[in-house]
Amino acid sequence: MKTSNPSTSGTEAVAPLDLSKMGWQKIGLPTAIRTGQPAHEAVEKLVTGYLSKGELRKDELCLRELAAIARETLSGLYEIASLKDDKDAAIAFVNALLRGVRLFSDGIPFKAQQPGYTLPVFRKLAEKTGTWPGVLSVDHDQLEANKKIIALLRLGENAPLNFKKKQWTRKTAEVRVALNLLEHRQYLLRRNERIDPYDPEDGRYFYDDSKFKRLGPLTRANYAVWWKKFEPMFLGLYGKDFENHKEFSGYWKNSVYRGQSKARALIRRDIKKRIQQAFRSIAPKSPSVC
Numbered sequence: 152m153k154t155s156n157p158s159t160s161g162t163e164a165v166a167p168l169d170l171s172k173m174g175w176q177k178i179g180l181p182t183a184i185r186t187g188q189p190a191h192e193a194v195e196k197l198v199t200g201y202l203s204k205g206e207l208r209k210d211e212l213c214l215r216e217l218a219a220i221a222r223e224t225l226s227g228l229y230e231i232a233s234l235k236d237d238k239d240a241a242i243a244f245v246n247a248l249l250r251g252v253r254l255f256s257d258g259i260p261f262k263a264q265q266p267g268y269t270l271p272v273f274r275k276l277a278e279k280t281g282t283w284p285g286v287l288s289v290d291h292d293q294l295e296a297n298k299k300i301i302a303l304l305r306l307g308e309n310a311p312l313n314f315k316k317k318q319w320t321r322k323t324a325e326v327r328v329a330l331n332l333l334e335h336r337q338y339l340l341r342r343n344e345r346i347d348p349y350d351p352e353d354g355r356y357f358y359d360d361s362k363f364k365r366l367g368p369l370t371r372a373n374y375a376v377w378w379k380k381f382e383p384m385f386l387g388l389y390g391k392d393f394e395n396h397k398e399f400s401g402y403w404k405n406s407v408y409r410g411q412s413k414a415r416a417l418i419r420r421d422i423k424k425r426i427q428q429a430f431r432s433i434a435p436k437s438p439s440v441c
Contacts, residue, residue: 194220221251252284277304281314311368313435324398325422325429328389332381333433335388336363368438374430385426394418 194217201213225247232241255273277283283306285297307314319326339358348357362380369377389396394415399422408414 190220249286252286255284274304277306278309279311281307281310281312311435312433315435319429319432323429324401325425326432328385328398328426329378329429329433331388332384333369335384336360336381369430369434370438371431371434371436374434375427377434378427378430381430382423394422 197213197217201211201217225244228240228244228247231237232244283301283304285300286293288294288297313319321327321330340360342356343358343360346353346357348354363377366373366376366380386393389398393399394402399418402408402418402422403414408417411417
């Protein structure tokens with residue numbers, strides 16, 4: 152959603168803002184806000200409408216609009232703070248982030264006993280990723296609390312990458328390349344959603360992912376095959392003379408290859424071998440469960 156004028160948002164001590172006076176009429180925020188209803192009332196109306204499953208919930212409009220308000224408010228506060236070096240906007244931005252994180256994380260060990268506790272829905276999301284919103288702190292108590300939250304969420308337990316025991320690192324060039332290939336594939340899949348494969352023009356850019364779908368999820372059992380399927384994409388991204396790509400410049404400085412008559416061939420061989428090994432490092436032992 153594009154906005155021409157960033158919003159501002161107060162803390163709890165500040166009266167709610169009437170966003171209609173700030174140039175928000177032209178963007179796709181809820182009718183209640185565009186027509187002059189204070190923001191907190193509009194949000195309350197959307198939440199009530201979604202939970203009651205009444206007239207307002209058509210096509211989950213309420214949920215989409217609530218998400219839009221949150222995104223645009225944070226973006227607006229960040230823009231004001233960054234471009235204008237505005238201290239109040241910076242404080243409001245940080246407080247909004249903290250409130251969102253703490254609504255979820257504060258008291259997690261105790262909430263499990265309360266009626267209506269919804270940790271399972273968050274756990275299902277957390278199990279499939281290695282990253283989760285949290286509070287950065289040098290306070291040891293907060294650090295310990297973060298560990299408990301990670302354990303309760305089972306963060307990364309069912310992720311498509313290996314986050315258990317000895318973990319890979321992005322400091323390794325070949326791991327960065329393997330992750331980049333996986334991310335590029337996801338980018339192409341997202342782009343497919345906007346492409347009509349039967350269109351004479353756009354259809355040329357449609358990405359055929361069938362070779363990976365036939366393989367199943369990346370695991371320690373099939374990582375070598377995944378790398379082989381990724382090789383054409385690797386050459387497309389890093390070039391046919393990939394050994395000269397800056398990502399692999401360290402190979403040419405390695406004394407192992409100095410004076411070798413076939414240094415180029417040896418470097419190319421070892422780069423591919425180590426990328427394959429990187430795929431093994433990032434692959435989970437067993438496939439993630441949907």
